[in-house]
Amino acid sequence: MLDTPHASDAARLQRVRGRAHVVMGARGLKDLYQQGSAKAMLPKVHSAVPEVVFLNTSGGLTAGDRLDYRLEVEANGALIGTTQTAERAYASVAGGADAEVSVSLHAGAGARLDWLPQETILFETARLTRRTTAEIAGDAHFLFSEMVVLGRAAMGETIETLHLSDRREIHRAGRLEFIEPLEIDAGLLALRDNPALLSGARAIATVGLFAPGAEALADLVKPIQHENVSAGVSGWNGKLVIRAMAPDGYPLRRYVAQVLKTIRQADLPRVWQM
Template sequence: MLDTSLQTPPQTAVPTMQRVRGRALVVMGMNGLKDLHQSGSAKAMLPRVHTKVPEVVFLNTSGGLTAGDQLDYTLEVEAGAALVGTTQTAERAYASVAHGADADVSVRLIAGAGARLDWLPQETILFENARLNRRTCAEIVGDARFVSVESLIFGRAAMGETLQTLHLRDRREIRRNGRLEFLEPLEIDAALLAARDHAVTLGGARAVATIGMFAPGAEALADLVKQTAQEGVSAGVSGWNGKLVIRAMAPDGYPLRRYVARVLKQIRGVDLPRVWQM
């Protein structure tokens, strides 16, 4: 009779989880599309639009980000051309295992001399225990105009979510002719969330956004933007040396989204891409 109690118990294998690997690249020239690459879960769609400026809509087909995922987006508009880039929906950063790897997202944006590039992704929604490391780098040349927005939502108010644990590193940098024009490093962890109601942290906000315009004369729009108001949203506006920067916060994502949409229409003079459903 076999006595299994004397045998060494088998080692329990740690399952290898499948991770997202995605890369999408679009290059637009004066006469239309110059290059297109997409692989893994990253897709780049070019919808038919009724304006002179083409649009690129990036999509992560995995439905969200978690530990160890990697996404890489590149958007380039050549000298004299124009392009609007956005995302198909809000990106979601889901829970990762304790002390697990970060989800890693890299966004590279390039605008040649005389070009117009608008980077208008929809919100990033962060869930409890999310770990996200994102870096957005823009390289603009000469008199190119660059408009960008980044919105973060810390849990969904409608679902009663209040985040307690999170690890977010979100670095944004903009260079013109190789010279650093704007740098915004952001890091949020459990310690900061515990002090979220303090005026020097989140001020009790659940949603925050940064809007920027970098172009000759952009600072002249500051007074116009200062007149824009949205119930429940507090915002600060700065304009100087060809730069316009707006930072806003709100207790929920919806009023912030409405404010962001209004400001973007003011400074761009045109409607948002159709995927931005209000």
């Protein structure tokens, strides 16, 4: 679509603008707001824990798009957040602005929040800046996973140029507990086979659990293995962090799914198709 309000203006491509916010209390939904291409669905589930499924109706992200997701569970509540499908960051014109995604997560005292989006697939010349921030109470239980796929192996895609800035911050009881800044550009991709960088992988993931006693689960997660997946597991001071990489998105997805099932002792959200 073109936006040309005045004949003298240069043609400008339409851009995505979307906001979806959900607040869940201990007794159920307290607030739901959605605007533009961002939608939040609450499907019927068999579990006692409700699920929120975020959806970007534009079908993907390109230069200049903006999405804002916010998920909050109040004291003693429980909530699972996910996405309806893989998010896709498509090609951007040279010199174009980044697509921007903001994810804000909040868990009150005694609450449980699982943020389990499906993978983000990046295409050649994509530009994406994403910021995920979690604010959790000292005794809250917070689990997250993030997967990034640099092109689809089954489609013969090899990514040579893109820009990804993906930053995660977790604050527990007002104190910074975890920060993970990830930057991928053409320079790093040129060295993708370096064992200190991607080591030839095109799919990477981080899973983190922040809860009292989380470190004790490390011994359950370490034995999990999948062919072609390399992973490291660390547990300390109420934190469990797993980082994994694979030559394609499918084996990584299977590994992450098994890790999440082991940590949660429950099935994944229904929208996850394995």
